[in-house]
Amino acid sequence: MTVNNRPMAATGTRHQQNKQKKVSNKGLYQRAFQDAFVKLNPKVMLKNPVMFVVWVGTIITALLTINPDLFGSIPGENQRFFNGLVTVILFLTILFANFAEAVAEGRGKAQADSLRSTKSDTTARKVLPSGKIEEVSSTNLHKGDIIQVVAGEIIPADGEVIEGVASVDESAITGESAPVLKEPGSDMASSVTGGTKIISDELKIRVSSDPGKGFLDRMIALVEGAERTKTPNEIALTVLLAVLTEVFLIVVATIPPIANYVGSPVGVVTLISLLVALIPTTIGGLLSAIGIAGMDRVAQFNVVATSGRAVEACGDINTLVLDKTGTITLGNRLAEQFIPVNGHTEAELAEVALAASLFDTTPEGKSIVKLAEKLGAKITFEPHSAEGIEFSARTRMSGTDLPNGKEVRKGAINAIKGFVRSRGGEVSSDLDDAYERVSRLGGTPLGVALDGDMYGVIYLKDIIKPGMRERFDQLRRMGVKSVMLTGDNRITASVIAQEAGVDDFIAEATPEDKIAVIQKEQEQGKLVAMTGDGTNDAPALAQANVGLAMNTGTQAAKEAANMVDLDSDPTKLIDLVTIGKQLLITRGALTTFSLANDIAKYFAIIPAMFAAAGIGSLNVMGLTSSQSAVLSALIYNALIIPALIPLALKGVKFRPLSANQLLTRNILLYGLGGIIAPFIGIKVIDLLITGVGLS
Numbered sequence: 001m002t003v004n005n006r007p008m009a010a011t012g013t014r015h016q017q018n019k020q021k022k023v024s025n026k027g028l029y030q031r032a033f034q035d036a037f038v039k040l041n042p043k044v045m046l047k048n049p050v051m052f053v054v055w056v057g058t059i060i061t062a063l064l065t066i067n068p069d070l071f072g073s074i075p076g077e078n079q080r081f082f083n084g085l086v087t088v089i090l091f092l093t094i095l096f097a098n099f100a101e102a103v104a105e106g107r108g109k110a111q112a113d114s115l116r117s118t119k120s121d122t123t124a125r126k127v128l129p130s131g132k133i134e135e136v137s138s139t140n141l142h143k144g145d146i147i148q149v150v151a152g153e154i155i156p157a158d159g160e161v162i163e164g165v166a167s168v169d170e171s172a173i174t175g176e177s178a179p180v181l182k183e184p185g186s187d188m189a190s191s192v193t194g195g196t197k198i199i200s201d202e203l204k205i206r207v208s209s210d211p212g213k214g215f216l217d218r219m220i221a222l223v224e225g226a227e228r229t230k231t232p233n234e235i236a237l238t239v240l241l242a243v244l245t246e247v248f249l250i251v252v253a254t255i256p257p258i259a260n261y262v263g264s265p266v267g268v269v270t271l272i273s274l275l276v277a278l279i280p281t282t283i284g285g286l287l288s289a290i291g292i293a294g295m296d297r298v299a300q301f302n303v304v305a306t307s308g309r310a311v312e313a314c315g316d317i318n319t320l321v322l323d324k325t326g327t328i329t330l331g332n333r334l335a336e337q338f339i340p341v342n343g344h345t346e347a348e349l350a351e352v353a354l355a356a357s358l359f360d361t362t363p364e365g366k367s368i369v370k371l372a373e374k375l376g377a378k379i380t381f382e383p384h385s386a387e388g389i390e391f392s393a394r395t396r397m398s399g400t401d402l403p404n405g406k407e408v409r410k411g412a413i414n415a416i417k418g419f420v421r422s423r424g425g426e427v428s429s430d431l432d433d434a435y436e437r438v439s440r441l442g443g444t445p446l447g448v449a450l451d452g453d454m455y456g457v458i459y460l461k462d463i464i465k466p467g468m469r470e471r472f473d474q475l476r477r478m479g480v481k482s483v484m485l486t487g488d489n490r491i492t493a494s495v496i497a498q499e500a501g502v503d504d505f506i507a508e509a510t511p512e513d514k515i516a517v518i519q520k521e522q523e524q525g526k527l528v529a530m531t532g533d534g535t536n537d538a539p540a541l542a543q544a545n546v547g548l549a550m551n552t553g554t555q556a557a558k559e560a561a562n563m564v565d566l567d568s569d570p571t572k573l574i575d576l577v578t579i580g581k582q583l584l585i586t587r588g589a590l591t592t593f594s595l596a597n598d599i600a601k602y603f604a605i606i607p608a609m610f611a612a613a614g615i616g617s618l619n620v621m622g623l624t625s626s627q628s629a630v631l632s633a634l635i636y637n638a639l640i641i642p643a644l645i646p647l648a649l650k651g652v653k654f655r656p657l658s659a660n661q662l663l664t665r666n667i668l669l670y671g672l673g674g675i676i677a678p679f680i681g682i683k684v685i686d687l688l689i690t691g692v693g694l695s
Ligand SMILES: Nc1ncnc2c1ncn2[C@@H]1O[C@H](COP(=O)(O)OP(=O)(O)OP(=O)(O)O)[C@@H](O)[C@H]1O
Pocket: 323, 324, 325, 326, 360, 362, 364, 365, 391, 392, 393, 396, 397, 398, 410, 411, 412, 413, 444, 445, 446, 485, 486, 487, 488, 489, 509
């Protein structure tokens, strides 16, 4: 199964189509072709040691084309036409490698252009401390400034809404055309992004980023690859390839004395050809393209990664920490039923539940009000003289302080039990039956109390997202353990955990528990990924090796995380793990293939070199002539790069197997394939060039 055609990734697919529309492929290749020449600059080439050796080799063979006797003359060797052909093939090898990188960068560059077009310098209306309004350029807005934006205007900077309610079109950033409601206070809806457009009403916004440091600026720099630095894995592989190149350089340098000894002197051009054929040009030429394509694939899933390192880390994740509500379940928990206890009636419970939810703006709160009103409950106090107590993850309760001094609360069962006892009440024995009944259905039970008097339980119904079990099974096969973290009670947690098929769960978790769980895993040497959206998730997101914040989340969460999901779909972490693994596997597979190729090239060129010494029996491939053998090996060596560009960009087909199974499979496929393919390829090229009379 590949990442791209997975049916679950419905949002990803939709946005992929979206992005593809913005980026035309024709322009992409044209630009990449130009960039391939720009990258010939030796300063750029130096970053890639393998290709730099080819670059130096090309210059030498070019000189030897102009003056074949530059390094003295060897009979039958110094031929201008042959040298010229080698020069052209080596030059194309470099060009193909540069083209691979340029194509990989292309989509990001085009995306950056389209983002930049939404980012125009506008005039912003800054609200001065005196209350007066001053017009300033949006480039002069700083953190902490207060600005006013009205319908039809582009929001000039990132910020938090402090006044007003308005709908905002965020399609410039998310590709999602449905407008989003923005209002102050709530975690989900109060943060706005510069470059998005207000389509109704007006907002007062406190600017949260300095000029050039906004979300859009960061995103442009990221997709453009300006901030791309090699990841630790990539550096390690580059060093390995450089060492291999050096080893082959030494090996090739020892050939002339031996060749002279056996009476078959070898020319410089043939030696350079052998060197280029043996050094790992295939993986050397495709390495950065693979990394860039990984970042790009993440971007196509509408996720912004702040570094290639984060994308790679996804591939090495051992433990995935997810929260329950909204991640494993659909999360629109709606009140389904009131279950009275302690001798109260359903109507009494509905009335207290209504009072406790009057100021609760969460979807849960609103749904409780709706159900209570449907059952005929009425408010029996003056709302203006009552005070709403907001829900917090720490208290796990919300409610209302009534004008008559009484307090109504609703919340997690243990929290409500604590509240009732603290008000001198007793927990009635039928409460446990009620909450267990709800929990066994996988629902969230909320206890309702008025001071020390327990009224009953609200059943908040939640549904597990379809296909979760398969996704966790898949993760398990990849060796990734899933842990569900929830503020909900043990029974509900275990029911959902079992049904969804997670490996482990932690119930009644506080924000502190979240970070502790991650630390504990990391102490055992595990790499941990986590999703979250709230300010109280921020420390855990920063602690995790991969933190995926929801775009609807708070600024704090987004800054702490190293990835932001623009669609706010937490299950995307599963796709990211797949992309990360695919990136690592693709790199491994192409390295294996590249190195395995050497065997055939060796058998093609070495016999050719010593042909004059009469050891033609070495010519196991039966190639036509010495020159056609060298040229065929070099042409194969050059053509294999563009031939593998699609694989480097798309990634090796990914199967959810354990690391060991994958290794065995890939060594078989890319190792054996890498040994066999060039024997066939070189032989075919040899027949072709002999046919057209090139040699
Ligand atoms: N609006 C609310 N009013 C009162 N209590 C609530 C409200 N929302 C949730 N609760 C209770 O608080 C508990 C913790 O909720 P919270 O949303 O913080 O959970 P969490 O830690 O994010 O985990 P998850 O979202 O996965 O359940 C809930 O299980 C529920 O019992």
